Amino acid sequence: MTRRANHAVLWGLAAAAAASAGVCVSLALSGCGAVEKTADFLAGATAGTPESDMLRGVARAAESMKDYSPSQEHYIGRSVAAEILSRYKVHGDKALQEYVNLVGLAVLAAPEAAKTFSGYHFVVLEGQEVQAVSTPGGFVFLTEGAIRKAKDEDELASVLAHEIAHVTLKHGIQSIRAATRKQSAALLAQGAGGIASDAASQGTAQQKQLADLTRLFGGAIQDITTDLLVKGYSRQSEADADKLAAQILQSSGYARGALASYLGGLEHSSAGGKGGWLATHPSPQERIASLGELAQGSSPGEPIRRDRFRMRIPG
Amino acid sequence: MKRRLQWKDVGPGLGLAAALLGFSGAVAWAADLLTVTEREAGIRSEKKTYSPKVATVKEGDQVTLLEKDEPWLKVEFQGVQGWINQSSVTDDPNVVLSGTEAARGARATMQSAAQRGFTPEVEREYRSTRPNLDASFRFLDELQKVKYPEEQVMAFLRKGLLIEPAGGGTR
Numbered sequence: 001m002t003r004r005a006n007h008a009v010l011w012g013l014a015a016a017a018a019a020s021a022g023v024c025v026s027l028a029l030s031g032c033g034a035v036e037k038t039a040d041f042l043a044g045a046t047a048g049t050p051e052s053d054m055l056r057g058v059a060r061a062a063e064s065m066k067d068y069s070p071s072q073e074h075y076i077g078r079s080v081a082a083e084i085l086s087r088y089k090v091h092g093d094k095a096l097q098e099y100v101n102l103v104g105l106a107v108l109a110a111p112e113a114a115k116t117f118s119g120y121h122f123v124v125l126e127g128q129e130v131q132a133v134s135t136p137g138g139f140v141f142l143t144e145g146a147i148r149k150a151k152d153e154d155e156l157a158s159v160l161a162h163e164i165a166h167v168t169l170k171h172g173i174q175s176i177r178a179a180t181r182k183q184s185a186a187l188l189a190q191g192a193g194g195i196a197s198d199a200a201s202q203g204t205a206q207q208k209q210l211a212d213l214t215r216l217f218g219g220a221i222q223d224i225t226t227d228l229l230v231k232g233y234s235r236q237s238e239a240d241a242d243k244l245a246a247q248i249l250q251s252s253g254y255a256r257g258a259l260a261s262y263l264g265g266l267e268h269s270s271a272g273g274k275g276g277w278l279a280t281h282p283s284p285q286e287r288i289a290s291l292g293e294l295a296q297g298s299s300p301g302e303p304i305r306r307d308r309f310r311m312r313i314p315g
Numbered sequence: 316m317k318r319r320l321q322w323k324d325v326g327p328g329l330g331l332a333a334a335l336l337g338f339s340g341a342v343a344w345a346a347d348l349l350t351v352t353e354r355e356a357g358i359r360s361e362k363k364t365y366s367p368k369v370a371t372v373k374e375g376d377q378v379t380l381l382e383k384d385e386p387w388l389k390v391e392f393q394g395v396q397g398w399i400n401q402s403s404v405t406d407d408p409n410v411v412l413s414g415t416e417a418a419r420g421a422r423a424t425m426q427s428a429a430q431r432g433f434t435p436e437v438e439r440e441y442r443s444t445r446p447n448l449d450a451s452f453r454f455l456d457e458l459q460k461v462k463y464p465e466e467q468v469m470a471f472l473r474k475g476l477l478i479e480p481a482g483g484g485t486r
Binding site: 072076078090098106108109112117118121210213221300301308 | 433436478
């Protein structure tokens with residue numbers, strides 16, 4: 001299939017996805033914290049049964065894993081990405097999508113940016129809210145509002161670099177490990193015996209395992225999607241991602257100080273509301289302070305890149 | 316009474332030593348084997364992300380580590396030497412690759428299933444339970460088919476003065 005044909009199919013599907021899912025639904029916290037607190041109690045109460053042993057085994061496995069492999073991260077990330085896409089509408093400007101992908105690929109010239117199983121994909125979403133989010137495996141989403149807050153290409157690159165840094169530092173994967181543990185406790189609370197007998201009556205042991213895994217990971221996927229869009233990562237994770245983003249910018253040739261410059265623009269503007277990035281991240285002021293000397297640094301060619309940014313994104 | 320050391324005296328010992336050396340050599344050799352974890356990756360002529368490819372490797376291919384200059388690794392694949400980003404490979408011989416699920420069959424325990432993580436099979440099952448995500452998954456399928464050729468990326472870098480206009484200094 002040619003690239004032009006690919007694009008035609010792609011944006012047709014984008015429209016279908018948005019139509020079927022609605023746009024930017026409001027999200028409620030899952031309340032799994034309570035489940036997590038009861039995990040030990042439940043495990044103790046049902047100790048010795050095959051079901052509790054199985055689920056505690058799953059929880060321990062999920063928690064003790066050093067890392068998921070890149071292909072595992074990719075498939076987790078795809079499902080989180082599908083959840084995100086069900087809540088936003090993909091922007092229909094193909095030239096804008098291509099430009100943002102090229103900026104992303106330019107940022108990825110930095111060798112500090114981790115490679116992913118299937119490469120990175122950058123998707124512009126509709127909406128004036130300032131929002132940018134990434135999933136394990138390298139699916140990066142940002143709203144038109146987040147792009148319009150950038151004064152030039154280097155500042156746009158800084159938003160992408162921050163999201164690439166989250167992928168590189170595996171912040172999403174760390175969240176899925178915790179969410180998987182919560183889900184195993186939730187399954188235990190619901191009565192694992194029911195799962196076993198239902199599945200046993202329906203098919204083979206392999207199908208049963210698949211059903212169990214799907215329940216386990218499916219709940220975790222929805223949990224971390226909500227966390228990404230509503231709660232965000234910890235302050236420390238954000239500070240780490242900002243610092244790595246500044247290094248990535250410098251290595252790729254963009255201005256190291258572009259992230260602080262972008263954050264400064266967010267701080268002094270109320271347009272776009274207080275949701276999205278402003279709700280899920282520490283304050284711009286705190287982030288700039290945390291960057292320290294990494295908040296500074298220019299790059300040759302900034303005026304040229306500003307001009308092509310303005311051609312793509314008229315003010 | 317002393318007698319001269321004869322081959323029959325030392326032969327078995329040397330054989331054992333040789334075997335041990337061979338074994339330790341094999342261990343060292345195995346430790347230098349890395350497995351590619353990207354679906355497809357380039358081995359590069361220089362320690363730069365977009366420098367020319369001297370070879371293309373696929374997930375599961377094994378390359379031999381020759382030299383480290385983190386995050387770059389000098390490797391050899393099918394007689395060709397070049398550089399690859401360390402995040403494209405692993406030294407874990409038990410790394411979970413995509414497409415290996417079916418071969419494992421139903422014998423795996425639940426715990427090992429959890430360690431296999433979110434595989435394509437789990438995704439298919441998940442999709443069947445979340446039909447409202449079908450259009451989103453199909454969008455992702457098409458999104459992954461869109462490729463930006465490295466020549467296009469290089470031209471973009473040059474025009475933006477992110478690399479030298481002459482083409483040198485790629486990162």
